[in-house]
Amino acid sequence: MNDIPYLLRGVQPMTTESSVLISSSKYLNDPRLREWVANIALKRNGPDMPAQAEMYPLIALLDELQDKHRIEELFTAERKKNPVMDAWFNEWFLSDYDADYFKQFDEGSLGHIFYRDVIEKNFEIVIYEKPQAKTQFEYFLYRAGQNHDLEHILTGGDFNYMGELVPAWFRITNQFKHLSPELATEVSLSYLFVTMRYSIRTLLHYPTVWQTCQNAIERGMKCGHASGPLFMAKYEPVFHLPLAEARLALDVHEAEFVDTTGPSMVWAGRDAA
Template identity: 70%
Template sequence: MNDVPYLLRGITKLTTDSSILVSSSKYLNDARLRDWIAEIVLKQNGPDVPAQSEMYPLVEMIDSLRDLPRIEALFTAERAKNPALDAWFNEWFISDYDADYFRQFAPGTLGHQFHEEVIAKNFEIVIYDKPEPKSQLDYFMVRSGQTHDLEHILTGGDFAYMGELVPAWFRITNQFKHLSPELAGELSIMYMFVTLRYTVRTLLHYPDVWQTCQDAVERGMRCGHASDALFMAKYEDVFHLPLADARERLGVREAVFADTSEASARWAARPQRIVA
């Protein structure tokens, strides 16, 4: 035993009759996901593959790996002990607004800021289309897609690459605060993968951006810890309010805005090599 390095002690060699790579992890077993993670965390940025496009194939991968009956059972169990969540599902509210709807809101209101930050800059109101929800998970994902850009504004994340870390880490932290761990984990998987691009890749290739990256993560976590369950918020009721009042009404606390546009622009470019 003394000849075995300390960090290697306790390893048990396992054998298998399988002729292919196999693991107890369904994520590790998925060759597509292994390749995606290796590429996504180790690559440098380049104009040939914009960062936002990197997430598109991941959606299908994660959907194919989800244990849908288990997730539905977790939602049902959570609703039995969480009256607010049960009421939210019973209402099953889905927005039907379009871009023109936000022209009515006065300057200084949440609705006007959403128009200026999202619609006027030609961003899509919903990140990706989902069919009419038939399950509890379907509804949760549809509503999350409708409110993502609003979460940017409410939590203090600007619409730049580093700004994406704020609502992502808000969501992870907020979901674990208000839901049972297993359900929160299932609902946070996509957000965790979103952050891999920004955290690991930044540290490897863009160390001059790291402090901005870390600050965004910390701001999202602080706000997530301090706030009510924003994933159940009905933003439509507060579009007419000033941002500070909307945050107070929805229970969003300790949100701090920071402009990450300059650091995000450096992050999006290839690192410059200094040749001696």
């Protein structure tokens, strides 16, 4: 025993009759996800693969790997002890606005800020098309997609690479605050992978950006801890309100906006202006 290094004590080599790599983790067992994680964590940034394109194959992978039946059970159990969530699912509200809808709002309002920061900059309101939701999990994901850019504004995340960390860490933190741990895990997986690529690659390759990265994570977590369940928000009733009032109406607290344009340009491999 004394000849075994301290950190290696307790290691139990395992054997298997399997002829291929296999583990107790369904995520590790998937060769596509292993390759994706290795590339996304260790690569440098380049114009040949924009960061926003990196998530596209992951969505399909997670769709295959997650146990949909178990997730439906978790949502059903959550609804039994959470009447607010039960009412949210029963309403099954879906936004139907288009770009022109936001032209009506006064300057300084949440609706005007959304028009200025999203629509006038030619961002797509819907990042990727999803079919109409039929299950509880599909509905949860559908609303998350509809509201993602609004969550940027509500939580203080700039519309650039480092700004993505704020709503992502808000979501992870906020979902673990308001949902059971197993359900929070299932609905947080994509956000975890989003943040992994930014945080690991920043520390490995872009050290001058690290403090911006860390601050964005901290701001998202702080806001997530302090706020109500924003993932169930309906924004239409508050689009006309000034941002500060809209945040209060939606029970969002401790949000702080930081301009992360320059560090995001460095992270993307371009000189900051």
